[in-house]
Amino acid sequence: MRNVVILGAAMKRFGKYQESIIDLGAECSLHALKDAGVQWKDINAAYCSHVLMGVTVGQFILMPLGPTGIPIFNVDNGCAGGTTAMILARQAIGAGIYDIALIVGIQKMGKGVLGPEILDLPETDKIQRNMGLLSLPSKYAMIARRHMEEYGTTVEQLAQVSVKNHKHGALNRYSQHQRELTLEEVLGSRMISDPLTLYQCAPTGDGVAALVLCAEELANKYSSKPRVKMAGAALCSQVYVPDDPTSIHAFTIKAAHEAYEMVGCGPGDLDVIELHDCFSIAEICHYENLGLCPKGEGGRLIDEGATEVGGRIPVNTSGGLLSRGDPTGATGVGQVVEIVWQLRGEAGKRQVPDAKVGLTHNLTGLVCSVQILTR
Amino acid sequence: MRNVVILGAAMKRFGKYQESIIDLGAECSLHALKDAGVQWKDINAAYCSHVLMGVTVGQFILMPLGPTGIPIFNVDNGCAGGTTAMILARQAIGAGIYDIALIVGIQKMGKGVLGPEILDLPETDKIQRNMGLLSLPSKYAMIARRHMEEYGTTVEQLAQVSVKNHKHGALNRYSQHQRELTLEEVLGSRMISDPLTLYQCAPTGDGVAALVLCAEELANKYSSKPRVKMAGAALCSQVYVPDDPTSIHAFTIKAAHEAYEMVGCGPGDLDVIELHDCFSIAEICHYENLGLCPKGEGGRLIDEGATEVGGRIPVNTSGGLLSRGDPTGATGVGQVVEIVWQLRGEAGKRQVPDAKVGLTHNLTGLVCSVQILTR
Numbered sequence: 001m002r003n004v005v006i007l008g009a010a011m012k013r014f015g016k017y018q019e020s021i022i023d024l025g026a027e028c029s030l031h032a033l034k035d036a037g038v039q040w041k042d043i044n045a046a047y048c049s050h051v052l053m054g055v056t057v058g059q060f061i062l063m064p065l066g067p068t069g070i071p072i073f074n075v076d077n078g079c080a081g082g083t084t085a086m087i088l089a090r091q092a093i094g095a096g097i098y099d100i101a102l103i104v105g106i107q108k109m110g111k112g113v114l115g116p117e118i119l120d121l122p123e124t125d126k127i128q129r130n131m132g133l134l135s136l137p138s139k140y141a142m143i144a145r146r147h148m149e150e151y152g153t154t155v156e157q158l159a160q161v162s163v164k165n166h167k168h169g170a171l172n173r174y175s176q177h178q179r180e181l182t183l184e185e186v187l188g189s190r191m192i193s194d195p196l197t198l199y200q201c202a203p204t205g206d207g208v209a210a211l212v213l214c215a216e217e218l219a220n221k222y223s224s225k226p227r228v229k230m231a232g233a234a235l236c237s238q239v240y241v242p243d244d245p246t247s248i249h250a251f252t253i254k255a256a257h258e259a260y261e262m263v264g265c266g267p268g269d270l271d272v273i274e275l276h277d278c279f280s281i282a283e284i285c286h287y288e289n290l291g292l293c294p295k296g297e298g299g300r301l302i303d304e305g306a307t308e309v310g311g312r313i314p315v316n317t318s319g320g321l322l323s324r325g326d327p328t329g330a331t332g333v334g335q336v337v338e339i340v341w342q343l344r345g346e347a348g349k350r351q352v353p354d355a356k357v358g359l360t361h362n363l364t365g366l367v368c369s370v371q372i373l374t375r
Numbered sequence: 376m377r378n379v380v381i382l383g384a385a386m387k388r389f390g391k392y393q394e395s396i397i398d399l400g401a402e403c404s405l406h407a408l409k410d411a412g413v414q415w416k417d418i419n420a421a422y423c424s425h426v427l428m429g430v431t432v433g434q435f436i437l438m439p440l441g442p443t444g445i446p447i448f449n450v451d452n453g454c455a456g457g458t459t460a461m462i463l464a465r466q467a468i469g470a471g472i473y474d475i476a477l478i479v480g481i482q483k484m485g486k487g488v489l490g491p492e493i494l495d496l497p498e499t500d501k502i503q504r505n506m507g508l509l510s511l512p513s514k515y516a517m518i519a520r521r522h523m524e525e526y527g528t529t530v531e532q533l534a535q536v537s538v539k540n541h542k543h544g545a546l547n548r549y550s551q552h553q554r555e556l557t558l559e560e561v562l563g564s565r566m567i568s569d570p571l572t573l574y575q576c577a578p579t580g581d582g583v584a585a586l587v588l589c590a591e592e593l594a595n596k597y598s599s600k601p602r603v604k605m606a607g608a609a610l611c612s613q614v615y616v617p618d619d620p621t622s623i624h625a626f627t628i629k630a631a632h633e634a635y636e637m638v639g640c641g642p643g644d645l646d647v648i649e650l651h652d653c654f655s656i657a658e659i660c661h662y663e664n665l666g667l668c669p670k671g672e673g674g675r676l677i678d679e680g681a682t683e684v685g686g687r688i689p690v691n692t693s694g695g696l697l698s699r700g701d702p703t704g705a706t707g708v709g710q711v712v713e714i715v716w717q718l719r720g721e722a723g724k725r726q727v728p729d730a731k732v733g734l735t736h737n738l739t740g741l742v743c744s745v746q747i748l749t750r
Contacts, residue, residue: 056453072741077431092470237446
């Protein structure tokens with residue numbers, strides 16, 4: 001298999017947009033192509049990640065780029081869709097089927113199409129839904145309570161995750177929220193599901209991010225920027241065994257393990273991480289799932305400041321889902337864009353010095369994707 | 376690249392179902408596994424084609440099969456989604472990344488989620504929509520009128536497509552409609568968009584179909600049934616050049632050309648075809664696009680009976696979209712199931728004697744997929 005590198009990366013600030021997804025998608029794709037030094041005609045295949053936005057969205061958003069006949073794949077794996085798309089492209093480029101591929105993650109969330117009523121659920125899940133248990137804030141609130149009970153995690157530690165991520169987000173002009181929050185502001189914001197307050201829940205918003213992937217052996221032809229290599233990528237579906245609830249889902253542990261194995265590295269080798277902080281408690285659990293600290297010590301990691309820019313292992317330098325935003329289909333691609341900028345040294349005031357190895361982690365209810373990117 | 380074969384195939388009769396998609400999907404997947412002689416634990420990856428059915432549908436429908444951690448990809452390319460999923464699986468198996476993969480195409484259409492209002496259209500398309508031009512029956516009616524004007528195609532020839540396909544469907548216990556229709560019944564049914572009457576439009580319905588794909592070199596381990604090989608597969612997106620309207624979209628011609636090239640064959644080598652007869656006129660146009668007859672002579676092919684079972688090149692032996700049904704995400708997989716049965720000699724009263732080479736063709740507005748399967 002050939003090595004695959006990320007040749008170009010672009011995103012639009014996550015937020016609320018009036019423009020159609022076609023305008024948003026086409027513009028961002030052109031920026032990614034430009035960043036890669038690649039022309040539209042050089043692209044052999046395109047992959048579009050979105051969640052329930054319509055039929056053949058990828059084909060629509062790429063139409064303004066000009067005539068083409070290339071295969072365009074629409075991929076939906078919830079918030080893990082963008083990195084799922086990357087895995088498919090990596091397989092095909094690695095195998096020599098395509099040389100260069102475009103990845104677009106896009107989402108407009110204005111219409112509220114993502115409620116649990118959209119899925120034709122079996123009866124057991126309907127009962128859960130009617131009890132409010134399929135609502136994500138309730139689910140994560142229960143995980144938080146359990147983590148507090150078992151490991152002594154405090155409401156202040158939870159809130160501090162959001163303080164940290166908003167501090168990072170304030171340094172990122174692509175972040176949906178760009179304002180620092182104090183601990184008091186986070187704790188004092190409206191209670192959504194005890195102990196999770198409003199500022200501990202990722203905002204809804206629109207977003208688009210795009211990448212150009214290329215066989216490493218051909219990369220020199222197009223760009224002289226530092227190469228970011230897709231060193232390892234794992235995609236796991238729900239491991240349907242009784243989970244430890246504070247692991248959120250055991251599949252993060254499995255996906256991380258697979259990705260570390262592929263690269264021959266471990267959590268100690270990472271310089272920068274973008275992980276799926278859909279709620280403050282999620283970030284603490286995933287510190288543990290990814291092996292950044294022993295089980296139950298995620299709260300302590302926050303207290304130590306280890307995961308801030310300047311700390312031992314900076315996490316969510318973009319602002320994470322809590323501050324940069326979480327437009328589902330675009331979320332994973334947005335994470336990768338941040339890691340590309342970090343590994344290239346283009347992350348400005350939030351730059352992690354000499355970052356060489358980055359990890360992205362994202363998930364949706366039944367899918368988890370972990371990628372390791374290296375310079 | 377390794378050769379990839381279809382080891383197992385199954386479908387449920389297309390129609391209207393009360394069961395959840397989870398029950399429908401799990402049951403059909405188990406039938407495909409059984410047909411392949413493969414256990415769930417042998418599957419390395421799964422691909423689910425559906426259109427706007429919810430988030431991580433593939434993961435949900437496969438959950439009843441038991442614990443797993445495999446990658447599950449949800450693919451949406453409209454009615455071409457099922458064959459798009461097959462192309463992705465073929466790439467990965469061919470490259471040696473996976474050995475055995477499960478494909479599921481599934482759709483419940485009861486909620487009418489597929490109207491044009493779901494897509495965030497640009498202004499030009501909104502104008503077309505408000506004029507009724509994005510309604511598929513109107514679009515195909517105009518194509519029919521143009522074909523009649525340019526090539527002398529008659530309303531009887533159009534209707535005869537549906538008569539033929541319902542004759543085939545009556546022989547297929549998996550077909551949504553299993554009743555022969557006379558020419559008078561087709562012509563006399565309610566006018567939908569002149570000249571297309573009700574029985575010249577594919578019905579809506581629910582459906583599920585599943586396949587097990589496997590590296591050819593490993594197939595003997597599991598099954599002694601006749602091998603059906605994925606000899607060629609092409610996926611094209613809209614070639615955005617001014618189309619000849621009677622070609623429907625030029626990309627069928629391009630996709631067919633690519634698939635023939637991959638296999639080193641031509642239309643004269645085909646024994647049986649499943650093509651995208653969403654409306655009667657579509658079948659006539661695609662005879663020409665696939666090269667079964669010269670441009671403009673599709674109507675004559677119907678008159679000659681060449682495309683009936685027993686004719687020179689039987690088309691839509693399953694009943695096609697018009698009779699077997701068109702549950703979008705499941706449609707392409709259903710076509711492949713029919714070709715597998717034909718190439719294995721399992722098609723009963725509609726069997727094409729000694730069929731060795733089959734073609735599937737399906738499309739949605741901006742995507743076309745053509746596959747060639749051989750025994």
